[in-house]
Amino acid sequence: MTDQSQQQQQQGDTKRCNLNIQLNNDIVWNKNLCVYDFSDTGRGVVALDDIEANEVLISVPTALLLHSRSLFSIQEFNAPSHTLQLINAKLDSKQRICLRLVVERCLKQRSKWYTYLLDVPASYQTISNYSDQDIQSLYYPPYIAEAVKLKNQLQDSFSRFTAIVDQVIATTANSNIDHDISKSDITNKESYEWAWGIIQTRTYYYSKNLGGGSNSSNSNNKDKDDCTVVPFADFFNHSCSVDTEASFNDKTGYYQVITKTPFAKDAQVFISYGKHSNFTLLSHYGFVVQDNPFEDISLIQSDAVTPNLYTPTTGDQVKTHEKKIKILETYGLGISGKFILCLDDALPVSWNYLSTLKVLFMSKQEINQEKEQNLFYYDQSISVENDRLVYTYLCNLVESLLKGFNHHYQSNRNRLKSEIQTIILSHINILTNCLHWLTKEMPNK
């Protein structure tokens, strides 16, 4: 390499390592990592040299974790009588993290998280911020319901937060928190949405129990207090094909991210956010991945097992039905299970669903002959007729779902956000594969 190209390369490296990752000398960042802008996934982390399996990627000390109980950077804010503590005592755990993030951002250089907060994105496009039209374009009723829930959670949380701040500040002599922070700074909606976006997309699970619920007067057992911002450990993007571990190490007092997957020099170093389907990734983190192996369709209960399959009309049917329910119970099954279609070529219909349908379609005679044993003991068909009934039922269901998803895609493709397109197309793919499988499995007449 010539001196000139070496110099260019060095300049290039300096440019791509454009983040000030030295938040604090206590953060131990693997020396072979560097933050880089990738064209496909956006900003992430690159390996400057080979990274071996079991290497620690980053270690962040307890004092720099930002969670619902972390101390504010300004010591006087932590005094029990301080306005912020009076507010804090009435908040749930997510609101307490939002309060800390918003306050610390207002503190600028006075915050120990200053350089970190400068580097996190300024806004977030997650489902919580979707327009009503985008939510409707998700099409599948469970997804629309989940998106509405997420959007309402943010709005409700913000309304309760501002009401608490107003109420506490009304009882204090001074309406400012500090010479740098006014009430309107901490009740600013954009700031709250920014903090909420950080919690949604960047926090880690904190296995150290933060207290088994909230210490606030609003506390209830549903207030899960188990996440933390781990500064700079949140610059890793997600991949479905890597295995990583993230946890608090009690011995060292550091939160550590360890990779079980090796990475070659120059490759992007990913971590795993979990074995999530694209809808889960979209709703929690605001992105989807192509060819996600964990993609599935969770069926709507009333589609999966239509009421006529479990609503007997005659006395005789009642008895047979009761026996079927008993058989299902014996094998840990039931008509209200989680029934899934997925991309598994060998079995794209979840085993619990297929088995439940097989039992529900048994004839009275098959029940009397205890034919379910074929299924549960010998992994065989209950009967050819039973298979025919089950696969015909499933074909009708899958065809109708496929028709709906196809129609939605064809009529709206130009209006759909790209991540929603990816989800709809992957569902069409799952349903098409499933239909092929069912046709193959269907007994000949």
Ligand SMILES: C[S@@+](CC[C@H](N)C(=O)[O-])C[C@H]1O[C@@H](n2cnc3c(N)ncnc32)[C@H](O)[C@@H]1O
């Ligand atoms: C924990 S942050 C990762 C770092 C982030 N890219 C950044 O610039 O700070 C999580 C966010 O990164 C993005 N992201 C992570 N993995 C991704 C992937 N495989 N493809 C596209 N975006 C991804 C999403 O916007 C997600 O909300």
